[in-house]
Amino acid sequence: MLVNKFIAHYFCMVNLKTGILLILVLLLSLEIQAQDCKLAIRGKIIHLENNEPIEAAYVWVVEAQDGAVSDENGNFTVKNLCSGTYTITIQYLGHKDVRDTVELKSNTFSKTYRLEEEAMGLQSVEVHGHRDAVQTTTAVSSLYGDQLEESRGENLGESLKRISGVSTFSTGNSIAKPVIHGMHSNRIMIMNNGIRLEGQQWGSEHAPEIDPFLADEITVVKGAETVRYGPEAMGGVILVNPAPLPTKTMSKTNLNLIGGTNGQMGNINMVHVAGSDKIKGLGYRIQGSAKRSGNVRSPGYFQENTGVSELNLSSSLGYSSSKLGVEAYYSLFHTDLGILADSHTGNLADLEAIIANGRPFADGEFSYEINNPKQRVTHNLAKLKSHYHISESWKLNFQYGFQLNRRLEFDKRRGNLNEVASLDLQLYTNTIDLYVNHTHKNELSGTWGVNFIQQANSNVPGTGVTPLIPNYDMMNTGIYAMEKYSKGPLEVEAGLRFDFRTLHTARFINQELKTADLDYQNFSAFLGGLYHISPNLTFNSNIGSAWRPPNVNELFSEGLHHGAAAVEIGDPNLKSENSYKWINELQYDGRKTHLELTAYVNPIRNYIYLNPTGEVYVSLRGTFIVYEYTQANALFYGVDFAGSYEFTDQISGYLKGSIVHAKNTDEDNYFPFIPASNIDWGISYDFAKDNNPRTNKVTLSNVLVAKQNREPDFDYAPAPPAYALFNVSYQKQLSIGNDKLNLGLQVQNLFNTRYKDYMNRFRYFTYDMGTNVLLKINFEF
Amino acid sequence: MKTTNKLYLIATILVSLAFSSCKSEDPVPENDGELITDVTLHFQEFDENLDPVGDLISFQASDPEGIENGQSPTIDIVTLKKGKNYIMTIDVANSIANEDITGEILEESDEHQFYFLGSAWEGDSAPLTYAYDDPSGELIGIQGIVTVEELTSINNSQMRIVLRHDLDKNYPGADNPNFVDFTAAGGESDLDITFPLVIE
Known part of the structure; x- marks a missing residue:
């Protein structure tokens, strides 16, 4: 019965695919009629x-x-x-x-x-900078160049919405977690220049601790990549990569200045890159950005206490000779962000009152001030990477990463307690990667390696609140091998990995020390292939198994989730999740046409989720709903599409969208917070003449988001209605001598549309942001 | 080759240092400072000359382990007499951290206010009336005057007591102790308890 349903659904996708193939063939035949x-x-x-x-x-x-x-x-x-x-x-x-x-x-x-x-x-050997490209046969999409420039000033989650199949799970306008094919938090991985970002990503209101300005390219791997990157990379991987360091004498500075009317946002970023003229192969980069914004305006009112203050730094120093490469890298992320005052409800009655009102009770006013409730997060990441060419085709790599994450969350409390964080977590992570690559011309290439992760999490004492999660030590060892065979238009790839993880936790509950020792282990494997059907048309398919051990919050949470009027309870007996993701992608790159179509099925055994038990806790503070972490079998499947077409030399258009289904197959119902179907399309007019390659174009775009009809059985409020937003942008590139100047003007939510997004947890409390006009200046000198 | 060896040596030292320097700290028990475990209502009857009559009577609601343990609080039944006037004072405490929260509320009197709702106070036929009577003159509700109607036919009723934190005290209607729409004034509920009431 269930199998039949599944087959029927998959057939829908197959039919859709056949349809798009037909369109492709038509386009191909159109383009073939070129003159001799x-x-x-x-x-x-x-x-x-x-x-x-x-x-x-x-x-x-x-x-x-x-x-x-x-x-x-x-x-x-x-x-x-x-x-x-x-x-x-x-x-x-x-x-x-x-x-x-x-x-x-x-x-x-x-x-x-x-x-x-x-x-x-x-003598003639040219040393080049190293940035390993993602060599995978699975579906990959990147954000770079003009598109990345257009996203400047936004946080990582918002920027990545430009990639079809990627959406956000957000808490207001300043906290956005990227979602790949319906998965987020601990089910996807974010790599900061090759190091897996380890913050407190379990929390729905914990944004990734990374500054998108440090990247010149952000890549999203949509397949299961557990073998390459380790457990948790089951839903996909986001690679935030800076440009390779220069190895020749050069010096370049890039300055970004961004201003936005909504929230009166100001953002500055500067990157300086240079290659030494004294020591050949030595190069460095230093980058810093600062951001300040105040209360966000929704149509008709201000959202109180929604300001953000951010300060980020990154720097790297590298040396490359023909055989040896060494790179040291450091990045600092620091943010202070206000949480919408109205979202901190005392109990269920409060929450129901504001949901019924649909928006904050007060109209608010503009202010840069950030009061409680607020978050203060600092993330330090340092890495040392080195590679050594043993021979022409063998390379040895070593990478060490150190991370220190400090998360302070302040609540509205009484008296002096307002100065004391009610959550104060300090997380240390050490990662070591040791691997060898071998590349043989058009034959076999591969990577074999070991990976160690060690993590120590402590609750800093003195908060006056029983900690939500215990102190813990985690150790993970992974050993893996991947091989790729390329012959003509075909590439085939397979890999295998084994992981072993131990977890030791300790905490006090009611003055009583409680400890736990847990261990998890698993094999994961993948098989993928890529075939160039024609020079413009590529098909790839990848099937990968992945696993994820339960996270500490899922095992041991015990406490009140402020603002959700919920008491969340963990289960120390949870088993690891096991996932199988099969993803297929068809890509067509023509002269005028570009098309990408991705379809996937992803069954997950023992999917962990927060389930309302139907019980309530009655306390002196009022009533709270009880949620428990529990497991069920899940089936995720969906399609993403993205395409563009040049109608004339001046006019071009694009269309992209995605559909995700996420079913609890045990209970035959839907999981909460899965993105609704959406389409984004637009038309550009390019003023530039043929002989002028500089950008000078205006784009009108329209985002359509459907109502989420696949709702869970329980939610505080029904899914908000469908909405349509219009945006206009203008981009112009100028040359001043040898320097480049990029100007951008963007109007987001052109008609100040009042809307709520299903994936924003603050849809219970407020409408989303109104019109925002942004001016972006980028100067390269 | 020599520099390579040195680099790897340095790396090894750095790594072993970092690994030994970070193990999680031993946990420390926290006293939940915010928590309210006991709420006591003290009633002192008084006559026309504002002289006290009889003894102080007290009723308590308590939840000794706080919210997380999920045990329902124990709440006393409040018993008052028809046609009498009482001074009601509210005492709020945290028995876990041994803390007097009443004092903290008074210190932040501009951010806190009690509301008195439920069938005991809402509507024209309600058996009780309430008037703020805090010594500072502000509207807080730590002290107030409760009058039981002489002619009420109601014997059993519900007294819902809500403590709002961080509200806008100037919001229209917020000065009414029986303000049903108290959520509209903003803030959040620190307390929301319903005492059963028996009128003799």
């Missing part, structure tokens, strides 16, 4: 070793006596060619020349060339 001598050879040049793009490689088409130079993304185009056979040569300093013969028939020709480094020790 207006064909082009397109391609991408990357390093064989790490798949990084190569800029400024020289491409020559012998027969046509014409050439091109690859751009910063490694792309090149040689235009105005007639159909026929051509010989292409590619040259790049320190790398072996590539000579290829191609048959050019249609305008869809595109090929990726991997350049191999020349034998080491030669």
Whole structure:
């Protein structure tokens, strides 16, 4: 019965896929009708070793006596060619020349060339910066360049909404957790420059402790990547990566200035990158950002106490020689953020009163002041990374990461207690990675390694509140191996990992010391493949098993969740979650058309969730609803799509969206806080003339979010109605000598629409943000 | 090669240092300072000349382990006499941390206010009336005057006592001790107890 339903659902997706394939074929046939001598050879040049793009490689088409130079993304185009056979040569300093013969028939020709480094020790050896590209056969989407620039000033969660299949689980306007295919918190992993970010991510109101400004590229891996990244990467991985450090003499500074009318937000960021002229291969980067905003305005009123103050730093220093690479990195994230005063309800009656009102009782006023309730979070991350080329195809890597996370949460209390945090957690994490890579030209490549995580969490005494979670020590050891085989258009990849984790906890309950010793272990594996059906069309499929041991809060929570009028109770007997995610992606990259279609099924055994028991606790403070952490079998499945099309040289459009289903198959009902179906589409008009490559365009976009009809059996308030938002943006790039100036003007929520989003926990208390006009200046010098 | 060896040595030292330096601290029991475990209502009857009549009578609501343990609080039945006037004082305490919360409420008198609701006070036929009578003159409700109607036919009723924290005292209607819409004045409930009332 259940199986039948499942098959029926999957068939829907298959049909949808067939439909999109048909559209693809149609588009392909349209584009093939190009005239004879207006064909082009397109391609991408990357390093064989790490798949990084190569800029400024020289491409020559012998027969046509014409050439091109690859751009910063490694792309090149040689235009105005007639159909026929051509010989292409590619040259790049320190790398072996590539000579290829191609048959050019249609305008869809595109090929990726991997350049191999020349034998080491030669005078001409070019040392390049290291940033390992994600080499996975699973679905990957990235945010970079113009799109990343457009998202500047937003937090990580908000920025990532630009990727289809990614949404946010938020608490007001300043706390947004990224959600990949319906999973968030401990079910996805965030990597800060290669180190798994370890904060108190279990809490629904705990935002990731990372500054998106430190990245020049943010990548989302949508498949289960437990083998590569360790337990918890079951829903996906977010890689926040800075640009590789320079290895040549250079100096560049990038300044961002952002202002927003809603909340009177100001944001400044500066990055300075330089390569030493004295020591070859030595480079550094230093980056800092500061942000200040006040009370957010919803249509008709201000949300009281919603200001944010943020201060972030990051720096790295690296040295690369032909054999050895060393990098030291440090990042600091510090935020003070106010929590909407009205969301701190005393008991169930209070909560019901404000839900019935639909918005805060008072109209509020603008202020930068941040009062209780508030959060103060500081996250330090330091890493040391080194690699050593043992031989041409073998590389040894070592990485050590240290993190210290301090989280203080202040509540509205009486008297001097207002100065004392009611939650004060200090979390130390040490991670060690030791692994070898081997790369053989177009054959086998792989990674074998071990990974250690050690974690110590302490409640800093003196809060005057019994801690929500105990003090604990956690130790995790993982050992893994992955191999990839590439032959022609096909890549096949498989991996296996074993993890062992121990957890020791200690706490006082009613003056009585309670300790627990728990251990968990599991195997995980994946098998994936990628096939280039044509130069423009790629299909990949990946099936991966993943697991996640229960988190400390799920095991041991015992206490009141402020603002939710809930008492949450953990269960120390919870078992690990086991997940199997099968994800398929079809990608088409044409001259005018770009399409991406992802479909996945993800059954999870022993999915842990917070379930209302139907009981209430009556206390002197009033009534509270009791929730317990419990386990059930779950089935997640859905589709994401993203596409763009250039109608003319000036006009282009895009469309993206996603649908997620998350069912509790034991109880035959739905899990709470799963994103509703949504579509985002827009049209751009480019003012730039053909010969001017600088951006000068205006975009009108429309976000449509459906009502969440797949609601859980119990919720304090029904899912809010569907909504539509309109946004306009204008981007212009100017050159001042050798310097670049980017200007952006954005109007978000153009019509000051009053709406609530199902994925925002504050939908119980308030409408979302009204119109916001942002001015963004970016200067590169 | 030499520099490589040195680097790895330094790395090893750093790692072992970091590993030994962080083990979780031993837990320390916390005294829940915010918690209210005992609420006592003291009634002193008085006559036309404002002279006390008889002994002070007291009724208690207590929840010795706080909210988290989920045991329902024990609440005394309040017994008052028809046609009498009483001075009611409220005593709030935390027996776990051995703390007097009444004093804290008085210190933050601009942020706290009691409301008196339920069938005992709401509506025209309610058997009780309440008037704030705090010594400072502010509207808090730590002290007030309770009058039991002479002609009431009600023998059993419910006294709901709510303590609001961080409310807007200037909100229209907030000065009414029986303000049903008290949530509209903002803030949150620190106490919300219902005492059964018997009128003799």
